Amino acid sequence: MKKLITLLFLGLFATLVNAQDNFEGKIKYEMEYSGEDIEGLVSMMPAAYVYEFSEYGFKFTVEGGMMAMMMGTMMTNAEEEVLYILKENEKMAYKIDTSEDEEDDSEDDMEEIPVIVKEDEVLEIAGYECQKYSLTSKEQQLNDAGVMEEVETTVYVWVTDELSVGTDVDGEEISMGNIFLQGVKGFPLKVETTMIMGEGKTVMIQTAVLVEEKKYSKSDFEVPSDYTVEETTIEKMFSY
Numbered sequence: 001m002k003k004l005i006t007l008l009f010l011g012l013f014a015t016l017v018n019a020q021d022n023f024e025g026k027i028k029y030e031m032e033y034s035g036e037d038i039e040g041l042v043s044m045m046p047a048a049y050v051y052e053f054s055e056y057g058f059k060f061t062v063e064g065g066m067m068a069m070m071m072g073t074m075m076t077n078a079e080e081e082v083l084y085i086l087k088e089n090e091k092m093a094y095k096i097d098t099s100e101d102e103e104d105d106s107e108d109d110m111e112e113i114p115v116i117v118k119e120d121e122v123l124e125i126a127g128y129e130c131q132k133y134s135l136t137s138k139e140q141q142l143n144d145a146g147v148m149e150e151v152e153t154t155v156y157v158w159v160t161d162e163l164s165v166g167t168d169v170d171g172e173e174i175s176m177g178n179i180f181l182q183g184v185k186g187f188p189l190k191v192e193t194t195m196i197m198g199e200g201k202t203v204m205i206q207t208a209v210l211v212e213e214k215k216y217s218k219s220d221f222e223v224p225s226d227y228t229v230e231e232t233t234i235e236k237m238f239s240y
Helices: 002-016 065-071 099-104 176-180
Strands: 025-035 048-054 057-063 073-077 080-087 092-096 115-125 128-142 148-160 187-197 200-213 228-232
Touching (some): 115 148, 115 187, 128 187
Antiparallel strands (some): 025 200, 048 057, 057 073, 080 092, 128 148, 148 187, 187 200
C-alpha cells in the first residue's frame, strides 16, 4: 500500500506539468470482484474510483467499502509539492511529505518490468477506442501463514491514446497509465487483475463508466477552510 501511494504521488506531479494541454475533468471507474471466498473481501473493497484532473491539481477518491473510510480523498494542487489526504467525516487534511519515501523506494522502482503482450482485441469503453494488452509478473510475498511464496500477477489493460492527462517528464512522454503500468503507452480505461497465491485466485476488474470534461476553479483543489491540517507521513497513514 505504501509503495502504491508513493507511485500515485509521483504521478500527480507529472500530471500537473503543462496540464493545460491535457484532459480536464472527471473519470469514474466501477469495480467488480470474483474468486474463492471473496464475499468478506468485497465488503472491504471499493465500489468505485473517481479521478479528477485539472490545471489546478488532481484528486483521487475511493467510493464504497471500508477502503473509502481509510483512504478518503487524495489531493494535490499546482502550487504545493505535497499530498493531502482529506477526511470529510473528520474535517481533517493530512499533509504528507513523501521525499523520504521516494528515496526508500528507489530500488523497488527498478523491479523487473512485466512481460507485455499486445492482444488481438479492441473495445470501445466510455466512448473511446481501447487496445488490449496483457502484463504478467512474479514477486515474492508473505502469505497468511507468514511464509514467503511466489505470487504471479496477470493484468489485462485496455488503453486509449485519445486521452492525455500527463506530459513530458525528463524527456519521456508519459501518462498516468504509464505510472502504474510500466511499458504500456496510453491511458487505461479498463484494468483486469488476476492474483494467484497458492491454490487461491482473485480477479478484480475496474471499468471506466464516466469520462466527463469539466472546468474546475483553483478553490476546488484547496483544503476547505473548516478543515484542520495535520502534517504526517505515508508510513503513519498507511501502516496496515
